[in-house]
Amino acid sequence: MTTAPWDFGIQKELKMVEARLHEMVRSPEKVLNEASLHVIDAGGKRLRPTVTILTYKALGGSDVKKAVEIAAGFELIHSATLIHDDINDGGSTRRGRETVYKKYGLHNAVVTGDFLFAKAFRIGGVFDEVVVQTTADACAALAEGEIIQNRYRHKPDLTIDTYLKVAEYKTAQPIRAGAMVGAYLAGGSSEQVQALGNYGLDLGIAFQIIDDVLDFTGDEKKTGKVAGNDLKEGNLTLPSLLAMKDSPEIRNALLAVISKATPSHEDVRKCARLVIKSGAIDKAKGMGEYYGMEALGHLGCLANNEYSRGLRELVKRVLDRDS
Amino acid sequence: MTTAPWDFGIQKELKMVEARLHEMVRSPEKVLNEASLHVIDAGGKRLRPTVTILTYKALGGSDVKKAVEIAAGFELIHSATLIHDDINDGGSTRRGRETVYKKYGLHNAVVTGDFLFAKAFRIGGVFDEVVVQTTADACAALAEGEIIQNRYRHKPDLTIDTYLKVAEYKTAQPIRAGAMVGAYLAGGSSEQVQALGNYGLDLGIAFQIIDDVLDFTGDEKKTGKVAGNDLKEGNLTLPSLLAMKDSPEIRNALLAVISKATPSHEDVRKCARLVIKSGAIDKAKGMGEYYGMEALGHLGCLANNEYSRGLRELVKRVLDRDS
Numbered sequence: 001m002t003t004a005p006w007d008f009g010i011q012k013e014l015k016m017v018e019a020r021l022h023e024m025v026r027s028p029e030k031v032l033n034e035a036s037l038h039v040i041d042a043g044g045k046r047l048r049p050t051v052t053i054l055t056y057k058a059l060g061g062s063d064v065k066k067a068v069e070i071a072a073g074f075e076l077i078h079s080a081t082l083i084h085d086d087i088n089d090g091g092s093t094r095r096g097r098e099t100v101y102k103k104y105g106l107h108n109a110v111v112t113g114d115f116l117f118a119k120a121f122r123i124g125g126v127f128d129e130v131v132v133q134t135t136a137d138a139c140a141a142l143a144e145g146e147i148i149q150n151r152y153r154h155k156p157d158l159t160i161d162t163y164l165k166v167a168e169y170k171t172a173q174p175i176r177a178g179a180m181v182g183a184y185l186a187g188g189s190s191e192q193v194q195a196l197g198n199y200g201l202d203l204g205i206a207f208q209i210i211d212d213v214l215d216f217t218g219d220e221k222k223t224g225k226v227a228g229n230d231l232k233e234g235n236l237t238l239p240s241l242l243a244m245k246d247s248p249e250i251r252n253a254l255l256a257v258i259s260k261a262t263p264s265h266e267d268v269r270k271c272a273r274l275v276i277k278s279g280a281i282d283k284a285k286g287m288g289e290y291y292g293m294e295a296l297g298h299l300g301c302l303a304n305n306e307y308s309r310g311l312r313e314l315v316k317r318v319l320d321r322d323s
Numbered sequence: 324m325t326t327a328p329w330d331f332g333i334q335k336e337l338k339m340v341e342a343r344l345h346e347m348v349r350s351p352e353k354v355l356n357e358a359s360l361h362v363i364d365a366g367g368k369r370l371r372p373t374v375t376i377l378t379y380k381a382l383g384g385s386d387v388k389k390a391v392e393i394a395a396g397f398e399l400i401h402s403a404t405l406i407h408d409d410i411n412d413g414g415s416t417r418r419g420r421e422t423v424y425k426k427y428g429l430h431n432a433v434v435t436g437d438f439l440f441a442k443a444f445r446i447g448g449v450f451d452e453v454v455v456q457t458t459a460d461a462c463a464a465l466a467e468g469e470i471i472q473n474r475y476r477h478k479p480d481l482t483i484d485t486y487l488k489v490a491e492y493k494t495a496q497p498i499r500a501g502a503m504v505g506a507y508l509a510g511g512s513s514e515q516v517q518a519l520g521n522y523g524l525d526l527g528i529a530f531q532i533i534d535d536v537l538d539f540t541g542d543e544k545k546t547g548k549v550a551g552n553d554l555k556e557g558n559l560t561l562p563s564l565l566a567m568k569d570s571p572e573i574r575n576a577l578l579a580v581i582s583k584a585t586p587s588h589e590d591v592r593k594c595a596r597l598v599i600k601s602g603a604i605d606k607a608k609g610m611g612e613y614y615g616m617e618a619l620g621h622l623g624c625l626a627n628n629e630y631s632r633g634l635r636e637l638v639k640r641v642l643d644r645d646s
Contacts, residue, residue, distance in 0.1 A: 027463070029470040084437060088430040107411040110433065111469045114407060117437070118462035121444050125455025132448025132455075139441035140350070146434045147352040 008310025010053045017049045020072040024119045035104045035112040039079045048074040052178040058307035061186030073123035074178045080116035138177035145169025154234035156255045172204025195298045202295035209288040212237035222323035228272035234258045243280035331633025333376045340372045343395040347442045358427045358435040362402045371397040375501040381630035384509030396446035397501045403439035461500035468492025477557035479578045495527025518621045525618035532611040535560035545646035551595035557581045566603035
């Protein structure tokens with residue numbers, strides 16, 4: 001079973017989320033259950049449940065079951081989008097495991113994603129309009145982010161602005177929704193709900209930036225991904241964009257690689273080394289730090305307690321992580 | 324714009340559903356909007372909105388907007404599953420048009436389906452737990468039906484019982500949910516909600532049986548499908564199963580065709596003719612009539628009004644349709 005790599009006094013709640021996830025994906029159809037658990041048990045960081053539970057508890061929410069329920073809902077949506085995303089990327093591994101797409105085939109991957117959406121939708125029914133609409137809007141934004149990202153795949157004209165927009169839509173908006181819903185359910189004021197939403201948004205962008213940095217620098221054994229995987233799949237991300245900005249040579253080399261459907265392993269490695277040597281990794285980390293500081297800046301509305309300290313500490317962990 | 328092929332005094336509501344569907348699928352991402360409308364405007368029969376609105380009005384529901392809203396939600400779910408289903412079937416046409424999968428590609432088809440689910444989910448937020456859970460459970464059943472159907476694709480051992488189970492899960496359960504929700508929102512008693520759910524279930528199975536009959540006998544210009552398409556895709560349906568039951572020769576011929584990934588056009592046509600000549604079409608229609616009668620049998624709990632008459636008439640139209 002997955003364990004979050006951090007402990008902010010919510011281990012009990014996170015364990016309840018795990019149990020709830022396992023319960024929700026039961027099905028008489030074995031493949032639905034297995035393919036769901038293949039993703040759920042693959043060692044995710046449980047960032048989304050962590051954010052939702054911490055915001056809920058930081059604002060004094062006391063109905064643990066409620067927080068667990070909605071946190072499980074966000075993780076189900078996340079799992080569904082991972083499965084569908086891997087179809088789109090043609091990715092063969094995720095978190096060091098075969099993707100559902102590779103292991104169970106296209107049909108099962110499409111249907112298992114839909115099954116997980118339905119299960120998340122079911123959880124949403126217990127909550128009111130604000131919760132459901134906030135979550136649904138984040139899901140629609142996620143789809144829009146996917147479309148934008150795909151439009152620029154294998155193409156030379158992605159800007160840093162558009163990169164940040166994709167990070168916002170695909171990663172940060174769902175985390176924002178989770179933070180807002182946690183704050184709302186705890187009875188936070190509308191200012192607090194907004195502030196925690198902004199926290200989630202900035203934290204989510206920082207998280208995505210570090211993810212894209214680790215794609216270049218991460219230990220393959222820890223990240224479960226081959227270095228330079230984004231380039232291999234035809235996607236420019238922040239480190240590449242920063243490296244290209246200052247060097248026409250790097251720009252030419254990177255564009256040559258991402259324009260190919262299947263670039264050679266050697267070309268990908270060469271480009272990854274160019275990006276690393278350019279100093280762009282530190283610049284990208286610097287931008288991650290910036291979003292992390294912005295995230296912290298939104299927490300002034302919270303009382304100082306174990307959970308608000310957890311939200312602060314979470315920013316640090318997201319920035320310092322090595323997998 | 325699509326027009327339902329029937330008029331039961333709810334043309335105004337169905338027009339409102341169309342407007343709502345168009346509104347819901349707006350997106351700054353053009354492809355999401357276009358791919359959504361490609362399915363929504365493709366000439367569907369609007370069976371699901373018709374059932375929901377008729378049950379609502381038959382039980383005296385008077386808040387038209389409420390019925391329209393939930394009816395649009397069910398049609399969005401249906402559209403999402405059509406798009407994802409076409410990916411799985413590898414189908415290149417639907418309702419005489421290219422599928423979203425063929426026209427916009429795998430990535431856009433997966434994401435547009437998810438986008439439509441998110442939009443349906445958003446509509447659900449306005450309603451209470453009963454509505455959302457009834458709908459979500461139907462979506463999960465739909466996924467299970469897909470899995471079962473796929474398990475038997477290209478395989479010889481599908482039974483009529485399993486065929487009926489797939490028809491129930493894939494087609495009839497969502498229609499059942501729409502009927503139950505319509506009745507529930509109108510303030511029907513729990514007996515009425517159950518009875519109308521059973522109506523929807525039997526109507527849905529009858530609808531699927533006739534769909535499968537039309538796959539053999541339908542005018543290609545009207546159905547937008549090539550005759551024998553199910554066999555071509557490796558799926559046995561009720562007419563084939565009934566024809567095989569009484570004739571080892573037909574059984575051998577059909578199993579030879581469905582076991583192939585891409586059977587020849589001529590072999591498919593030959594098998595379709597064998598099924599038609601065997602008398603299995605009339606038997607399948609007879610089973611459709613049976614489910615139609617069962618559906619009518621559940622309507623005793625309704626007062627006699629324009630809309631309850633509409634629900635009766637709908638059974639007849641579903642059985643008599645030629646496209």
